[in-house]
Amino acid sequence: MRFPKAFLWGAATAAYQIEGSPLADGAGASIWHRFSHTPGTILNGDTGDVACDHYHRWQEDIEWMRRLGLNAYRFSVAWARVLPTGRGVVNQKGLDFYKRLVDGLLRAGITPMITLYHWDLPAELQDLGGWANRDCAKWFADYACLMFRALGDRVPLWATLNEPWVVMALGYLWGQHAPGMRDIGAAAKAGHHMLLAHGKAVQAFRAESIPNAQIGIVTNLGPQQPASDSPQDQMVATLWHNFINRYFLDPIFHGEYPDTIINFIGEFAPKVAPDDMRIIQTPIDFLGVNYYTRNVLAYDASDPIGSRTVHQEGKLYTEMGWEVYPEGLYEILKWVQAEYGDIPIYITENGAAFPDTPNAQGEVDDPLRVEYLKAHLEQAHRALHDGVPLKGYFYWSLMDNFEWAFGYSKRFGLLYVNFETQQRLMKSSGHWYAEFIAKQRS
Numbered sequence: 001m002r003f004p005k006a007f008l009w010g011a012a013t014a015a016y017q018i019e020g021s022p023l024a025d026g027a028g029a030s031i032w033h034r035f036s037h038t039p040g041t042i043l044n045g046d047t048g049d050v051a052c053d054h055y056h057r058w059q060e061d062i063e064w065m066r067r068l069g070l071n072a073y074r075f076s077v078a079w080a081r082v083l084p085t086g087r088g089v090v091n092q093k094g095l096d097f098y099k100r101l102v103d104g105l106l107r108a109g110i111t112p113m114i115t116l117y118h119w120d121l122p123a124e125l126q127d128l129g130g131w132a133n134r135d136c137a138k139w140f141a142d143y144a145c146l147m148f149r150a151l152g153d154r155v156p157l158w159a160t161l162n163e164p165w166v167v168m169a170l171g172y173l174w175g176q177h178a179p180g181m182r183d184i185g186a187a188a189k190a191g192h193h194m195l196l197a198h199g200k201a202v203q204a205f206r207a208e209s210i211p212n213a214q215i216g217i218v219t220n221l222g223p224q225q226p227a228s229d230s231p232q233d234q235m236v237a238t239l240w241h242n243f244i245n246r247y248f249l250d251p252i253f254h255g256e257y258p259d260t261i262i263n264f265i266g267e268f269a270p271k272v273a274p275d276d277m278r279i280i281q282t283p284i285d286f287l288g289v290n291y292y293t294r295n296v297l298a299y300d301a302s303d304p305i306g307s308r309t310v311h312q313e314g315k316l317y318t319e320m321g322w323e324v325y326p327e328g329l330y331e332i333l334k335w336v337q338a339e340y341g342d343i344p345i346y347i348t349e350n351g352a353a354f355p356d357t358p359n360a361q362g363e364v365d366d367p368l369r370v371e372y373l374k375a376h377l378e379q380a381h382r383a384l385h386d387g388v389p390l391k392g393y394f395y396w397s398l399m400d401n402f403e404w405a406f407g408y409s410k411r412f413g414l415l416y417v418n419f420e421t422q423q424r425l426m427k428s429s430g431h432w433y434a435e436f437i438a439k440q441r442s
Ligand code: FCB
Pocket: 014, 017, 162, 163, 166, 220, 290, 349, 396, 403, 404, 412
C-alpha cells in the first residue's frame, strides 16, 4: 500500500469532546454545555466540564501527535469561546487559545484543518431558535469570517459544518443530541439553514481571497443497503440513502433536494427562497467524508419510519453497535465520485470504539482497532488506485473523549485517556498507525 507523498495523515477531534473548561476565560455557554447539564440526557450524567482537559494540555497533546508522526490534525473551534453570545463582541482570550494551538501545530510540522461548527452552538443563539431561525445562517457566516481573518494566513484547510445530517436528525428530530428537540418542522428548517450557513461562509471565504487555503464541508456518509431484493426493502434502502447521503450533498452539488425525501416529508419540506440554492451551490474545494459503517435495512410497518436495520450474522460490531464494514468506505467514495464528480476528498473521520483497558504493564492492546484501521486504509487505497481524488485520512479520534449522549463510555482514541488522572497512553493501534505513517513518509 503506497499513498502519494503529499497525502495527509491525521487524526480528528472536536472542541466540546476534548477541551473541558467550557466557560473558561470569558467563554459563553454552548448548547452542549446546557444539554449535558440537563439530567437524563447523557449516559452516567457525564458532561464536557473536564473532558480531556485539552484546553490546558494542548501542548502535551501536540507532543503526542508528533509521536504518532501525524502531518495533519483536524479540530474544531468552539464558537462560544470566540463569540460568547454567538455574535457581536469578540472574546480575545478565546481566540488566543486557537491561535496558540495553530502556531504550536505549525511548529510541529502538523497541518491544521479547522472545523468551524462541530455541534456546540452558542446557547444564546438557541434561545433565538438556533438553526431553526433563518438568521442563524448569517450569524454563522459572520463568525466564520472572523475566524478566516484571524487564522486564514496560517490554516490551509477549513470545513464549515460537521455532519449537518446528524445535527438535523439527532438534534432536532429525534432529540438525543443538543438542543434535544423532536420537531420535524424545526428539523427541516434547521437543515436548510445549515446549508445556507455553509454557502454564505464559503462566499465570505472567497471574498477574503486567502492565498493557499481551501474550504469544504464534512458529511457523514455510508451505504444504505436493502436486506433482501423485495420491493419494500429496496424502497426503504433508497429512502435512507436519499436521506443520509443525498440530503445535504444534492443541494450543494446539484442545487436541489432529493425528490424522494421532499415528497416523504410533505408539508414539512423546507421553504427554499429564490436565491438560496445559488448560495448553497457556491463551489467548494474539497469534501470531507466521515465513514463508520453501513446500514442493512428491511421494511417494518411497526416502525414510525417504516424500517429497521438488520443484524448481520458473523460480522463484527463495535461498542457503538456499528457493523465493521470496510468495503463500505470504497463503495461510498466511488459513489461520491460517480454522483458529484472529481471533487477532492478527505476522509475526515473513520474509527471504532472498543472496550479498551490498560493491562498490568500499563499497555492498551487493541487488536480489533488495528484490524479496523488496516482494513479501512486498504479500502481507501483501493479507491485512490481506482481514480478517486483522495487527499488525506483522519482517524477518529486522536484520544478517547466525550462521545456525546454516551459520555465517556465509548473509547475511540489512538491514545487511551485515564479520565481520573488525565494520563494519556498510546494504544497498540497508535503504535501501528505511527509505524504505518513513518513507512509512508519515508
Ligand atoms: C461522528 C462525530 C464525532 C464522533 C464520531 C464517533 O458522528 O462527528 O464527533 O462522535 O461520530
